Amino acid sequence: MYLRAMQELLIQTGTRESRIVLGDTLANLSNYLPVGKKVVVITDENLNKYYGHFFNQFPVVVLPTGEKNKVLSTIDYIFSEFIRIEVDRSWFVLGVGGGIVSDVTGFAASIYMRGLNFGFVSTSLLSQVDASVGGKNGVNFQGYKNMVGVFAQPDFVLCDISLFKTLPPLEYISGFAEIIKAAAIKDRGLFAYLEDNVTLALDMDPSVLEHLVTRSVAIKAEVVTMDEREKGERKKLNFGHTFAHAIEKITQISHGEAVAIGMVLATNASVKMGLLDSKEAERITTLISAYTLPVILPMACSGLLEYMRKDKKREGDVLHLVLLNQIGNAVIHPVSLEKLEKIVYDLC
Numbered sequence: 291m292y293l294r295a296m297q298e299l300l301i302q303t304g305t306r307e308s309r310i311v312l313g314d315t316l317a318n319l320s321n322y323l324p325v326g327k328k329v330v331v332i333t334d335e336n337l338n339k340y341y342g343h344f345f346n347q348f349p350v351v352v353l354p355t356g357e358k359n360k361v362l363s364t365i366d367y368i369f370s371e372f373i374r375i376e377v378d379r380s381w382f383v384l385g386v387g388g389g390i391v392s393d394v395t396g397f398a399a400s401i402y403m404r405g406l407n408f409g410f411v412s413t414s415l416l417s418q419v420d421a422s423v424g425g426k427n428g429v430n431f432q433g434y435k436n437m438v439g440v441f442a443q444p445d446f447v448l449c450d451i452s453l454f455k456t457l458p459p460l461e462y463i464s465g466f467a468e469i470i471k472a473a474a475i476k477d478r479g480l481f482a483y484l485e486d487n488v489t490l491a492l493d494m495d496p497s498v499l500e501h502l503v504t505r506s507v508a509i510k511a512e513v514v515t516m517d518e519r520e521k522g523e524r525k526k527l528n529f530g531h532t533f534a535h536a537i538e539k540i541t542q543i544s545h546g547e548a549v550a551i552g553m554v555l556a557t558n559a560s561v562k563m564g565l566l567d568s569k570e571a572e573r574i575t576t577l578i579s580a581y582t583l584p585v586i587l588p589m590a591c592s593g594l595l596e597y598m599r600k601d602k603k604r605e606g607d608v609l610h611l612v613l614l615n616q617i618g619n620a621v622i623h624p625v626s627l628e629k630l631e632k633i634v635y636d637l638c
């Protein structure tokens with residue numbers, strides 16, 4: 291039998307302290323909820339079906355699934371439900387779900403009546419290792435990813451890896467894209483561990499999984515504590531994402547799959563810019579493939595460039611791309627749109 295050790299990681303920012311709890315289960319949810327406060331739950335149809343019995347003593351707002359619902363009209367729907375339920379500033383908002391639920395819940399809770407406290411039960415691999423941690427919340431606008439949102443830290447994030455037993459296999463695989471990202475930008479040791487444990491990780495071996503989730507969360511917690519508002523260091527967490535957001539908008543593939551392809555493009559761009567050795571680049575693409583994630587751009591280059599011209603991280607004619615100079619070390623590199631165009635066409 292494998293006994294999980296409970297661990298807590300703290301994100302401390304100027305505004306708040308956020309507890310990330312690893313190794314505990316949804317059955318112990320009540321230990322994390324604030325005493326004496328009314329609670330309203332936001333979840334999606336799948337989580338409500340599988341796990342509603344853990345939280346149906348509270349009023350529940352159930353959202354439809356899918357990225358197409360990470361939009362302002364969903365926030366509108368949540369507010370209508372909050373008004374119907376008579377949620378006021380004394381309530382606590384709990385999001386139970388993957389990255390879409392946490393992005394939407396954190397945003398809705400932060401702006402309803404100028405802000406309610408909130409927390410998450412993070413249910414997908416991708417949301418545990420990345421989306422639910424760090425306080426970026428928001429929605430897409432006119433197809434552009436995360437264009438409207440806030441920085442606001444959840445009081446707690448409960449990461450229960452036993453919930454993955456109901457996670458669809460493709461959603462499980464998607465999560466590895468963000469783990470590989472964390473390793474590629476910050477932790478050469480974690481990268482080697484991913485290389486050495488592909489089969490066990492894909493088979494949901496609990497001890498391997500726990501190490502991967504804990505290490506990824508620790509990396510994110512450290513970066514966010516240092517730079518909550520993405521002035522510098524936090525930008526490195528966007529490795530592969532400038533490309534990924536364009537791919538997601540145009541092809542509708544999952545976030546994790548888009549990040550995987552985005553990382554391949556950013557890795558190859560790092561080689562083209564003379565920063566990264568091609569052998570290191572090969573290791574990255576091989577690892578992404580080993581986790582059965584896609585590595586080939588499923589669209590024309592022109593669409594990619596058009597989106598990147600509108601990227602919200604662009605300043606004038608320069609995009610600050612996150613590139614690698616070795617596995618485990620990212621650098622932020624200004625690249626002119628003209629140069630980027632050349633690089634992208636070379637990679638396609």
Ligand SMILES: NC(=O)c1ccc[n+]([C@@H]2O[C@H](COP(=O)([O-])OP(=O)(O)OC[C@H]3O[C@@H](n4cnc5c(N)ncnc54)[C@H](O)[C@@H]3O)[C@@H](O)[C@H]2O)c1
Binds near residue numbers: 335336357389424
């Ligand atoms: N805020 C951030 O810092 C940040 C970081 C990375 C990604 N994101 C966002 O996160 C989103 C992707 O997150 P995701 O991959 O978790 O997507 P998701 O929330 O859509 O979840 C994926 C699917 O799995 C289902 N699901 C989740 N957990 C389950 C479980 N335990 N059992 C059964 N079904 C389950 C959901 O219902 C959904 O259908 C994207 O919108 C992305 O932009 C945000």
